[in-house]
Structures are given as structure tokens and as C-alpha cells.
Amino acid sequence: MSDVAGSYYLPEPSKWPVVGSIGLFLTTGGFAYALTSGVDGAMGNMAIMYVGFAIMAYMLFGWFGQVIDESEAGKYNTQVDTSFRMGMMWFIFSEVMFFAAFFGALFYARQLSGPWLDGEGNNAMTHALLWSDFKFEWPLLTTPGETSALGGAFAQPTGVIETWHVPLYNTIILLTSGLTVTWAHHALKKGERTQLIIGLFLTVALGFLFVYLQAEEYIEAYTQLNLKLSSGIYGSTFFMLTGFHGLHVTIGAIMLTVMLVRSIKGHFSEKHHFAFEAAAWYWHFVDVVWLGLFVVVYWL
Amino acid sequence: MSEHHAAPTGITRWLFTTNHKDIGTLYLWFSFIMLLVGGSMAMVIRSELMYPGMQVVDPNFFNMMTTMHGLIMVFGAIMPAMVGLANWLIPMMIGAPDMALPRMNNWSFWILPAAAILLVAPMFIGGDFMSGQGPAFGWTFYEPLSGQYGNLAFFVFAVHLLGFSSIMGSINIIATILNMRAPGMTLMKMPMFVWTWLITAFLLIAVMPVLAGVVTMMLTDKYFGTSFFDAAGGGDPVMFQHIFWFFGHPEVYIMILPAFGVVSMIIPTFARKKLFGYASMVYATAAIAFLSFIVWAHHMFTVGMPVAGELYFMYATVMIAVPTAVKVFNWTATMWKGALTFEIPMLWAIAFVFMFTIGGFTGLMLGLTPVDFQYHDTYFVVAHFHYVLVTGSLFAIIAAFYYWVPKWTGNMYPPLLSKIHFWASLISVNVLFFPQHFIGLAGMPRRIPDYAVQFADWNYWSSIGGFVFGLSQILFLVIVIKTIKGGEKATDQVWESAEGLEWTIASPAPYHTFATPPEVK
Numbered sequence: 001m002s003d004v005a006g007s008y009y010l011p012e013p014s015k016w017p018v019v020g021s022i023g024l025f026l027t028t029g030g031f032a033y034a035l036t037s038g039v040d041g042a043m044g045n046m047a048i049m050y051v052g053f054a055i056m057a058y059m060l061f062g063w064f065g066q067v068i069d070e071s072e073a074g075k076y077n078t079q080v081d082t083s084f085r086m087g088m089m090w091f092i093f094s095e096v097m098f099f100a101a102f103f104g105a106l107f108y109a110r111q112l113s114g115p116w117l118d119g120e121g122n123n124a125m126t127h128a129l130l131w132s133d134f135k136f137e138w139p140l141l142t143t144p145g146e147t148s149a150l151g152g153a154f155a156q157p158t159g160v161i162e163t164w165h166v167p168l169y170n171t172i173i174l175l176t177s178g179l180t181v182t183w184a185h186h187a188l189k190k191g192e193r194t195q196l197i198i199g200l201f202l203t204v205a206l207g208f209l210f211v212y213l214q215a216e217e218y219i220e221a222y223t224q225l226n227l228k229l230s231s232g233i234y235g236s237t238f239f240m241l242t243g244f245h246g247l248h249v250t251i252g253a254i255m256l257t258v259m260l261v262r263s264i265k266g267h268f269s270e271k272h273h274f275a276f277e278a279a280a281w282y283w284h285f286v287d288v289v290w291l292g293l294f295v296v297v298y299w300l
Numbered sequence: 301m302s303e304h305h306a307a308p309t310g311i312t313r314w315l316f317t318t319n320h321k322d323i324g325t326l327y328l329w330f331s332f333i334m335l336l337v338g339g340s341m342a343m344v345i346r347s348e349l350m351y352p353g354m355q356v357v358d359p360n361f362f363n364m365m366t367t368m369h370g371l372i373m374v375f376g377a378i379m380p381a382m383v384g385l386a387n388w389l390i391p392m393m394i395g396a397p398d399m400a401l402p403r404m405n406n407w408s409f410w411i412l413p414a415a416a417i418l419l420v421a422p423m424f425i426g427g428d429f430m431s432g433q434g435p436a437f438g439w440t441f442y443e444p445l446s447g448q449y450g451n452l453a454f455f456v457f458a459v460h461l462l463g464f465s466s467i468m469g470s471i472n473i474i475a476t477i478l479n480m481r482a483p484g485m486t487l488m489k490m491p492m493f494v495w496t497w498l499i500t501a502f503l504l505i506a507v508m509p510v511l512a513g514v515v516t517m518m519l520t521d522k523y524f525g526t527s528f529f530d531a532a533g534g535g536d537p538v539m540f541q542h543i544f545w546f547f548g549h550p551e552v553y554i555m556i557l558p559a560f561g562v563v564s565m566i567i568p569t570f571a572r573k574k575l576f577g578y579a580s581m582v583y584a585t586a587a588i589a590f591l592s593f594i595v596w597a598h599h600m601f602t603v604g605m606p607v608a609g610e611l612y613f614m615y616a617t618v619m620i621a622v623p624t625a626v627k628v629f630n631w632t633a634t635m636w637k638g639a640l641t642f643e644i645p646m647l648w649a650i651a652f653v654f655m656f657t658i659g660g661f662t663g664l665m666l667g668l669t670p671v672d673f674q675y676h677d678t679y680f681v682v683a684h685f686h687y688v689l690v691t692g693s694l695f696a697i698i699a700a701f702y703y704w705v706p707k708w709t710g711n712m713y714p715p716l717l718s719k720i721h722f723w724a725s726l727i728s729v730n731v732l733f734f735p736q737h738f739i740g741l742a743g744m745p746r747r748i749p750d751y752a753v754q755f756a757d758w759n760y761w762s763s764i765g766g767f768v769f770g771l772s773q774i775l776f777l778v779i780v781i782k783t784i785k786g787g788e789k790a791t792d793q794v795w796e797s798a799e800g801l802e803w804t805i806a807s808p809a810p811y812h813t814f815a816t817p818p819e820v821k
Contacts, residue, residue, distance in 0.1 A: 010318065010398050010402060011318050013312070013313070013316035014318060015316050016403065016407075017316075017404070017410050021407065021414050022414075024414060024464070028414075029414075029417075029418055029454070035519075036450065036453050082479045083400035083401055083476075083480075086478060087404070087471050087472075087475055090474055090505050091467075091471060093505055094467045094505045094508070094509045095509065097509040097510055098509035098510070100509075100510065100513075101509065101510045101512075101517075101543055104543060105517065105543065108542060109535060113531075113534075113535070113536035116536075122606070136534075144531060144534060148527055148532055149447065149532060150521075154532075228525070229520065230526070232533035232534045233535045236520070236521075236527055240516075240517070
């Protein structure tokens with residue numbers, strides 16, 4: 001690690017970006033093909049998509065593996081480190097904005113378009129002409145119409161997930177995991193390798209426990225409450241927000257698992273451990289999104 | 301990096317490259333190809349509209365042409381061209397050895413061809429080309445119309461990939477600008493082009509994910525039973541427009557801010573004066589970027605918003621005129637009493653200032669709620685945004701080409717051909733778009749293949765202008781190739797009073813520049 005001017009590490013030409021593009025192309029193109037070629041609502045052939053997934057996995061292993069090797073070989077000076085940090089911070093910002101779109105949809109439906117369908121403001125005629133016996137309430141259990149514009153019948157739920165049960169446990173689990181990852185970080189900075197590994201292990205375990213409980217919650221919603229993606233705007237916002245969050249928890253937990261393996265292998269030093277911090281930032285980000293979800297999706 | 305390898309050769313040079321100049325070249329060529337593809341679609345549109353009545357194509361094919369023309373020009377031509385300029389120029393302008401994250405830089409580019417294939421492929425599904433099943437719902441893909449479209453999934457994933465590409469590219473640009481500047485290059489010493497791209501990159505990272513979100517909702521509405529945009533399920537099709545334009549309005553500044561930067565570089569060089577009001581330019585750019593987030597619903601005044609919303613979005617919109625005017629006055633003041641010469645880049649830059657301002661004024665008209673009820677969805681809107689995007693963004697990109705191509709290739713452009721290119725483009729583009737103001741005010745709606753005979757005369761002239769403008773860009777292709785192949789050798793300084801680090805290095809710029817950062821005083 002030298003900080004001499006002009007020692008910024010410039011990588012050699014690399015095949016990984018093109019491999020990644022091919023993987024992305026086959027994954028998305030294959031998924032689109034499966035969605036558009038299916039008959040009677042079933043998915044079409046997904047083989048292309050799986051090939052794409054495999055190539056993506058190969059790319060991720062290869063690319064990150066190469067970066068880890070370069071990092072362990074001491075090729076990255078502090079300026080390179082700063083570039084990585086900025087990259088991760090702005091990536092997380094972009095994720096925040098992705099969630100903002102779905103939070104925005106929830107806000108708009110609850111505060112504006114829902115009441116308008118009920119005739120609020122200057123929308124009395126909308127209400128009278130479209131669905132005159134529609135009452136807006138939240139959670140919205142009874143949709144204005146019975147079938148969607150594309151023809152499918154809405155699943156009318158009998159109830160919604162209870163706030164102070166699994167969602168509360170999940171809140172506690174995620175907040176605790178935020179503490180354990182911070183503990184691991186402090187241990188790393190003090191060179192306490194065992195504490196680092198234990199802290200990371202606990203964080204990963206709590207993360208996957210969260211995902212497991214979330215899956216249980218979905219099963220309850222689908223099998224007992226008839227609350228589905230097709231349950232109108234409530235089901236749409238509920239599953240899309242919590243679903244994308246769950247996906248991000250899974251990604252974060254996988255990232256932390258990689259950090260755990262690397263910690264066991266003896267990677268990272270007290271001063272040089274950007275990858276760990278990036279995974280920890282990401283973890284705090286999913287934590288904060290969850291708090292928003294807990295308040296506006298489950299609670300209010 | 302002590303070992304200075306020369307440029308690798310063969311196809312793998314372009315596939316595997318981590319060099320900002322190679323990647324910039326890839327972006328620029330990609331955008332040029334897309335410009336010609338999207339341009340030929342515009343030729344189909346103008347052929348159909350040359351005379352009233354159905355002339356050349358089916359209505360569905362016409363709709364597909366307007367849709368694909370818009371999407372390809374916005375996402376395939378203008379945006380990648382700006383990123384290409386950023387790649388080529390930002391490291392040279394700030395004295396950096398390369399972009400901050402060179403491998404990711406390459407990935408940002410190579411996602412684009414994949415996205416373009418997903419976008420275009422459905423056009424070729426079907427028995428023959430004329431019955432192709434490409435997107436035909438307008439480039440703004442409003443719900444619920446777009447939700448009826450059979451191949452929506454391809455479109456959605458194409459947008460996702462474009463988003464990945466833009467976000468990664470922008471992250472790279474921000475990291476480069478904030479982390480890779482040579483010692484002494486403080487933020488307020490950065491060239492305007494760098495400043496405008498810094499702010500543009502921020503806008504991109506803020507709004508591309510929102511676009512990804514809204515197309516994801518379209519996808520789940522279509523294939524997974526959600527009802528974000530279906531009132532029967534408690535959603536709202538108008539919500540689509542709100543989320544889309546929350547992305548869409550910053551998007552138009554994403555396409556114009558780097559153009560501002562280009563013009564702010566060119567005018568001082570040929571006026572032989574420093575840029576007037578540098579600091580106010582920076583603040584005006586930031587102000588425009590901020591305002592772009594809070595004005596989106598001026599695209600949807602006629603959709604039936606509460607009156608308070610209409611008023612708010614009108615006032616907020618009109619405020620944008622203030623920082624924009626600051627810029628136009630600054631460019632004018634830079635030229636005031638300057639020792640002006642009219643080299644080709646300067647001609648394009650001055651044309652930009654005049655005609656972007658026309659587009660700005662019509663924008664002001666459209667921003668006023670009561671009159672927008674008259675103009676909405678007419679050719680007036682088409683004229684407005686083509687003045688901003690063609691004579692604004694595209695002219696600035698062409699100006700940038702003429703200004704920096706001697707540095708890129710070491711060759712000067714062919715002077716006579718370039719002059720013909722400029723004057724042919726300038727005259728034809730006004731013949732093309734200016735009459736569209738008149739037919740728009742007279743009430744001709746956009747996105748229709750046939751029209752009432754009262755609009756016939758101006759449509760005829762508009763089509764003539766369109767064909768000449770299209771041919772002029774074929775001439776541009778010839779000029780680009782001729783310049784790359786040879787021509788009068790350029791000096792390192794190229795323009796006698798050009799300032800900036802990129803003019804201190806050799807022409808053509810060596811494969812690696814500033815391995816050791818220069819000192820900026």
C-alpha cells in the first residue's frame with residue numbers, strides 16, 4: 001500500500017464486464033421470454049434465464065475473486081479505497097431511491113387516489129359513476145371492482161398481518177443484527193479476530209432468521225388470510241415493499257456471509273477492510289428501510 | 301502504473317478494455333449508430349406525415365416508429381453520447397490517470413447493446429416487418445395503454461438494463477470527479493463541463509432507480525396480478541404518470557446539463573475571454589437540478605389534478621426560467637466585446653444558444669397551466685422538446701465533436717464539408733421544427749399518422765426539412781470517418797486560446813494520460 005502520487009491502481013483489460021453483460025442479457029431476456037411465451041398464465045420455458053443466472057454467478061465469483069486477490073496483494077492505496085467507498089455509498093443511495101418509488105406509490109394510493117375513488121375533493125362524480133358503493137379504508141380489504149383491467153379476479157383478503165406479532169419480532173431481530181455487526185466492526189478495528197467472527201456469525205444467523213420468518217409470514221398471508229399480490233392495492237404495496245426488502249436482506253446476508261468466510265480465512269486488517277464496511281453499510285441500509293416499512297406498512 | 305502499454309489490438313481491445321478513452325469511443329460510436337437508427341425512424345414518420353391521408357405505413361407501425369424513435373434517441377443516442385464525452389474528457393480535464401472504477405466503466409457500456417437488443421427485438425416478431433410487435437404506446441409508456449402490450453416484459457427489462465448502465469456510469473463519474481482530481485484542482489476550478497456532469501450524475505443516480513421502480517410495477521401489474529395502476533383494485537393509472545415524470549423531468553435536465561457544460565467550454569475559447577460568471581454558472585446548474593425534482597406534474601396539467609397542485613407546479617416550473625436565464629445571459633456576456641471568431645465548434649455553440657433559448661421560451665409557455673390546456677399533446681409540444689433536444693443537446697454534442705476531435709484523433713475536421721454540415725443542419729432543422737409550432741397551436745395532435753387537410757402545407761415543409769436534416773447527418777458520418785482517417789494535423793494546443801489540462805497533452809491524446817498528476821495552480 002503506497003500513497004505515492006501516480007500509484008492509483010489501474011486494472012488490466014478484463015473479461016468480466018462482458019461476461020456480466022451476457023449474463024444480464026440472458027437472464028432478463030430469458031425471463032421476458034418466459035413471461036411472454038407462457039400459455040394460460042403459466043410461465044414459458046425458463047431455460048435461457050437459468051443459463052443467464054449461471055453466467056451471472058460465474059461472473060460474480062470471478063470478478064469479486066479477482067478484486068479480493070488484488071486487495072490482499074496490497075495493490076489498492078487509500079485513493080482506490082476512497083473510490084470504492086464512494087461507489088458503495090452512491091449505490092446505496094440509488095437503492096434508497098428505488099424504495100422511494102414504492103413508498104411513494106403507497107403514499108399516493110393511501111393519501112390521494114384512494115380517497116378520490118371514494119369521492120373526496122372534486123371527485124364525487126368519479127365515485128358515483130365508477131363504483132358508487134366503494135368505501136375507502138386502510139388496509140383496503142374490499143377492492144372497488146371485482147376483476148382487474150386485464151381480467152383476473154382480485155383475491156379479497158379476510159385480514160392483514162398483525163403488527164405486534166411476527167413483524168415486531170423481525171424488527172427486534174434486525175435491530176439486534178445491526179448491533180452485532182457493529183460489535184464485529186469494533187472487534188475488527190481492535191484486531192480481535194474471534195469476536196469479529198462471532199459477531200459476523202450472529203449477524204448472518206439473525207439475517208437468515210429474519211428471511212425465514214418473513215417467508216412464514218407470506219405463507220400465512222397466502223394460505224390463511226387470502227392476502228395476495230392480486231389483493232388490490234393493499235396486497236400490491238404490501239408484497240412489493242416487503243418483498244423487495246426481503247430480497248435485499250437476503251443479498252445483504254449473502255454479502256455478510258462472504259465477509260464471514262473471508263474473516264475466517266484471515267482477510268482484512270485493522271485499517272484496511274473496505275469490503276466489510278461496505279457490507280455493514282448495506283446491512284444498516286436494509287435495517288433503516290425495515291423501520292420505515294414497519295411504521296408505514298405494518299403499523300399505521 | 302509505471303509500465304505504459306500501448307493500446308492492445310483486435311476485438312478484445314474493445315470487449316475487455318478498461319481505458320476511459322476506448323470506452324468513450326465505444327459510447328460515442330454506439331450513440332451515433334443509434335442516432336442513425338432513430339433518425340431513420342423519424343424519416344418514416346415524416347414520410348407518412350408529408351401528405352394528409354394514409355400514405356406509407358400502417359397506423360400501428362407508425363405508432364411503433366414514434367415510440368421507438370423517442371426511446372432510441374433519449375436512451376440510445378443523447379444519453380450515451382453525453383456519457384461518451386464524459387469518459388473521454390473528464391479524466392483529461394481533471395488530470396486523472398483514468399476513471400475511478402475502470403472495469404465497472406466497461407460494464408456500464410457493454411450493458412447498453414444488450415438493452416438495445418431487448419428494446420428492438422419485439423419489432424421483428426411477427427409475420428413481416430410491418431406487423432412487428434414492438435412497443436407502440438409512446439416513449440412515455442403511459443398506463444393503462446402500455447399494460448395492454450403483449451411484449452411488455454422485454455421493454456421493462458430493457459429499461460432495467462439501461463438503468464443499471466446509467467447508475468453505474470454515474471457512480472463512476474462522481475467517484476472520478478470527487479476523488480481523482482489533480483492536486484490544486486479545487487471544485488471551483490473545475491471546468492464547467494466537469495461541473496455539469498457531476499450534477500447530472502447525481503440526478504441520474506437519484507431518478508433512474510425511480511424509473512426502474514415504475515417499470516417494475518408495470519411488470520407486476522401485467523404478469524403477477526398487482527394493481528398499482530388499476531383503479532378497480534384501488535390503484536390509479538395517474539399514479540403511473542406521477543412516478544414516471546418524477547423520473548422524467550430530471551431526465552430532461554440529464555440530457556441538457558452536459559450540453560450546457562460543453563457550450564460553456566467552447567464559447568470562452570472563441571470569444572477569447574474567460575467564461576463570464578463562472579460561479580453563478582455552477583450555482584445555476586445546481587439550482588436547475590434541484591428544481592427539476594419538484595416540477596414533474598407540469599407534464600400532466602390536463603390529467604385532472606386538484607387546482608392547488610396545478611398552481612404549485614406552474615409556479616415551481618416558471619422558477620426554472622431564472623437559473624436558465626442566468627446561463628443564457630452568461631454565455632451572451634462572455635461573447636460581449638470578445639474577439640470572436642467563428643470556427644465550426646463556435647458556430648454550433650452559438651446556434652445552440654439561440655435555438656435552445658427558443659425551446660426554453662416555448663417551455664415557459666407550456667409551463668403555464670391555463671395555456672397548456674390548449675397546447676397539451678399537440679405538435680407545439682413536439683416542436684418545443686425538439687428545439688431543446690435536437691438544437692440543444694444534439695447540437696452541443698456535435699459542437700463537442702468538432703471542438704475535441706482534433707485532440708482525440710490528432711486531425712482537424714475537413715473545413716468545407718464541416719461548414720456545409722453546419723449550415724445544412726441549421727437551416728433544415730428550422731424548416732423541420734419551426735412550422736410544428738404553428739400546426740401545434742392550430743390544434744394538430746401528436747402521435748397520429750393522419751391529419752386534417754388544414755395542416756397539410758406546414759407538414760409538407762416540415763417533412764422536407766426533416767429529409768434534408770437527415771441527409772445532413774449522413775454527411776456528418778462522412779466527416780467523422782474522414783477526420784479519423786486523416787486530415788490536417790492538429791497542434792497540441794489546437795485552439796489558440798483554449799484553456800484546460802486537455803490542451804496540455806499531445807494530439808492525439810496518448811493512450812494513457814496523467815499517470816503522474818499534473819500540478820494545477
